Amino acid sequence: MGKIVAREEMAQGTIILNEIDAPRISRKAKPGQFVILQADETGERIPLTMADTNPEKGTITIIYMVIGKSTTRFKELMVGDEYYALIGPLGKPTHIENVGKVVCVGGGTGIAVLHPITRALKEAGNEVTTILGSRTYDLLIMEEKMKAASTTLNICTDDGSHGHHGFVTDVLKDVLEKNDIDLVVAIGPIPMMKFCSLITKEKNIKTLVSLNPIMVDGTGMCGCCRVTVGNETKFACVDGPEFDGHKVNFDELAKRLASYLEDEKLSLEAYEK
Ligand code: FES
Structure with a gap:
């Protein structure tokens, strides 16, 4: 769990998409929930709300802006690399109903x-x-x-x-x-x-x-x-x-x-x- 299976640079490289292998999270996660990621043992814990999940493939997608040391460290992780820690899904899901x-x-x-x-x-x-x-x-x-x-x-x-x-x-x-x-x-x-x-x-x-x-x-x-x-x-x-x-x-x-x-x-x- 935590391995990057796809990576894309968006918005002139200032925003990065990672599709991450996380079968259990992808099956449980609901819209609005987030995960916490850590690049390495001493790294900062960064909360990111999931942009997408694919339960069939067992992956989740996160998208982050590169703004500080931790996200600069995240940006160095390429396809095949693994996050040191990934926990979730966390938080309350969005209440979805037909309101009009x-x-x-x-x-x-x-x-x-x-x-x-x-x-x-x-x-x-x-x-x-x-x-x-x-x-x-x-x-x-x-x-x-x-x-x-x-x-x-x-x-x-x-x-x-x-x-x-x-x-x-x-x-x-x-x-x-x-x-x-x-x-x-x-x-x-x-x-x-x-x-x-x-x-x-x-x-x-x-x-x-x-x-x-x-x-x-x-x-x-x-x-x-x-x-x-x-x-x-x-x-x-x-x-x-x-x-x-x-x-x-x-x-x-x-x-x-x-x-x-x-x-x-x-x-x-x-x-x-
Ligand atoms: Fe610690 Fe919410 S992150 S109480």
């Missing part, structure tokens, strides 16, 4: 997390409008897969290189103006999830977001992944990773995620020397 009209909003590697959820919502009979955003078109991932998983697909780029020139929130507002939407699922960078949630809160539309705080054990023991939701402390690894976007304290989460930025920078510099 759903909007799925994704940005960055959040699109990978959104993929199995979008597909399951469509398979459950929902009409799914998907809105994906990236800085520029070259950095957009999984366009074809998301097209297949959705009823309608909209692309937004900050620089106007493809689709709507602007943010996912512009298109979200437009879709909400023209349709009666029953559920919004927004997964991506914290500001994106925060502003999508603010828009839907005004219209009182149920909104799910998937949070990715720093994690250590992934089993509710260490408290590292704590987030504030509706003024209550929750552990994203066991209570989430999905929460009601109208109740999440996004500013606190952003602050906690930034706590180790300086150390992460130093660690990457030392590793690259």
Whole structure:
């Protein structure tokens, strides 16, 4: 378990896809759940929500952005190499039901997390409008897969290189103006999830977001992944990773995620020397 069977570099090599041999996890995993991976014995434990599973082949697919020492170390792992540790499936699965009209909003590697959820919502009979955003078109991932998983697909780029020139929130507002939407699922960078949630809160539309705080054990023991939701402390690894976007304290989460930025920078510099 943990051997990489396929690998792809996406978004100009800044985002990597790994299909990993994990028969037991692939059979048990449900949309919205995550795994924790470690490249080597002393490596950091990185939580990643699965972008896909293939129970017949016994594999799971994860997609990560290369941003620090640990993901730089992950990037060095090629087909045939094995992760030192792989645990999962962890977290609560997404509650999938036919609610009617759903909007799925994704940005960055959040699109990978959104993929199995979008597909399951469509398979459950929902009409799914998907809105994906990236800085520029070259950095957009999984366009074809998301097209297949959705009823309608909209692309937004900050620089106007493809689709709507602007943010996912512009298109979200437009879709909400023209349709009666029953559920919004927004997964991506914290500001994106925060502003999508603010828009839907005004219209009182149920909104799910998937949070990715720093994690250590992934089993509710260490408290590292704590987030504030509706003024209550929750552990994203066991209570989430999905929460009601109208109740999440996004500013606190952003602050906690930034706590180790300086150390992460130093660690990457030392590793690259
Ligand atoms: Fe330790 Fe969630 S990662 S409690």
